[in-house]
Amino acid sequence: MSRIRGIVAKVKKEIVDSGKKKNEPDTTREKDDVEKEEVMELLHKLPKLAEKFEVHRKIGEGTFSSVFLGSLRQESGLPDSKKRWYAIKHLVPTTHPTRVAHELRCLREIGGKNHVIGVDLCLRNFDSVVFIMPYIPHRKFTEYVGEMDTDELRQYMRALMTALRHVHSFGVIHRDVKPSNFLYNRDKRLYALVDFGLAQHTSSDAQPPPAHQSLKRPREHGSPLPCAKRVALDLTMRTRKQNQPPVLPPAHYNPAAARAPCACSGVAGVCDECAAWAPRRANRAGTQGFRPPEVLFKYTDQTTAVDMWAAGVVLASVLTGRYPFFRASDDLDALREIAVLLGSQAMHRTAAALGCRLLTSISGPGLCLRKLAARLCDARAPAPLPRRAPLPDDVCCDCRLPRAMCICRDPSTMDNETFPNRSYAGFPDSAFALAYRLLEPEPQARITAAEALKHPFLASR
Template sequence: MSRIRGIEAKLIKIQKDRLPDLDSRSNKYVEIKKKNEESFEYKSDVENDQITDLLLKLPKLTKIFDVHKKIGEGTFSSVYLGSLKQHAALPDVQKRWFAIKHLVPTAHPARIEHELRCLRDMGGKDNVIGVELCLRNLDTIVFVMPYIPHRKFSEYLGDMDAEEVRQYMYALLVALRHVHSFGVIHRDVKPSNFLYDRENRRYLLVDFGLAQRASSEPPPAALEAPRKRPRELDECTNDAKRMALDLSLGARGAAAAPADAIDAAATVAGFPDAAFALAAKLLEPLPAERYSAQRALDHPFLAAPAPRSGE
């Protein structure tokens, strides 16, 4: 955990004065829970108890933020919607909203450190989520990150026309190009990890919990692609490998939409041939033929004028 403390110190100025010790853990729990129930709406008693427990374990958090509800959950973390306590009297539209990610206590320190480094070093530009604050008390760690309103992918996929898909893909590829430029692969690219604020055309690639540095070592001989002309072999770049790995992992991991949710034929009817040509290049199994994020952005389907973005 010493490495995490080191990174944390670079992100925030930790107060030198120790917060007052809790006089009674049980009494403090009841006090926080009562305040939460009076101030916020929750989906369930279980969720309310989880938030209360988090605030009890991390007193610094409750001094700065109001934690409203859970908005996401995964194997290694839970994510909550928060706002600044100093903005409590403001209308919701004027508040600044945050995603508060609580890491499970059993997460390996190296995993936590790597995710925090990704957020710190890569985040905050090119549609990649950054980190505003890191708070820690013993084994309770939270990352405080920007939040954008978004809906489930399945709720708008069937309504997207070719132009909107073009803008969406452009934003995603810009994010992946940025991540790959640091020699990192996300390893969990899927709709739920690429947030889309449809009303304002804003995008965020999130959740670097599974991210890792791409290996520069060549694949074993048994896995090499058939020999190609030297010019084609030159196209087998590390960026292209990272792109294929990110997209293929996301394709395998994303849950399929219900069969009756989307009329596939109607959905793709207005799409140009260039869109399908680009999709084929992004998922090309042969490394020499596969597109990197930058090359995909130069493809006719995505090329200038660049799609507008709220970023």
């Protein structure tokens, strides 16, 4: 009977697989039909856009917008090589008006030079808003991340630093620096920093404009307080803290004040006094994998160093030939990955500098980015031993590789020091030294865009 069931299941699987193959062209056709419907809907919402532009197809989509390829109707008779092409960015209808105005202001005041995209036209009809910008043909970062040589990488990073220096000179944090937002045309060596939807002014004391309009109803009188969920977790220390005097809040809520450590410090729980304090609120906008430690620690005084960390992640991706470089799905995993790369002591030092307290179950010296890049480029390199496997004497207890191939960093050496006659994975040592300056966990010590352009790797010709 079991054999018959197995044969029946196999036949059903073959039928399903054959059905999928038959439906593949239909799926492609359905996708094209959906894009055509989106184009028609866009032209219907913005009649002025339909009068001046021909919208050809959809070329990109994000959380807050969709991008279409367009050209002028008056140039419809010209060959494609002589047409002027535009990227038409359609913002989602729920985007907050303040956010739209802020992004438009950044494009008008900052864009148009120094490898920063500008805006040619903005159209609005009711809740539909589009930005019309020059279109730069480009390839995906994954297609050339492992193909760039030293000269191309130097020009790429120099253009990115030039764009960030220009943006930061206006007191603006881009907050979403990543390869998909730094367009690169390899044939013509054209660059453009795009998408200022999450940009923020450093000099403003007010909170940045919200990404979306709030559609929630106001909280009714008598409804639970915002901290109700925290209380419902029952992580308090009532049973242990009976008949004890009240304890001052932990120091990380106010770094300027020197207060005694709380009794719940280092314990898997939250005492009543700490539960009564409002949680730290900070801007956490950005893409996972490119957020620096100060964003993950919810540090309120964030600066343009946020963009420099993201640029360092881009540089590390090219040096190692791996993208994405960090693959964390949440903030805790992101902190763990950074600690694995830079070392637990560096993260403890950074947490203290940002007025936070970091608890870790394990510690490590971190990885050497130079050795890591060289090992990833060597296809014959052995894999590390599993965590629970017994370790021989000639195997490193941290990276679990033979000591001759250990990729752990040496605490006695300076990571950001340049050795002119050395190279790793086909790149000069100065490129790795710059990567360490950009991936400095403390934002106050991180290199700026103007300083990066004077670094030996970018200053040399």
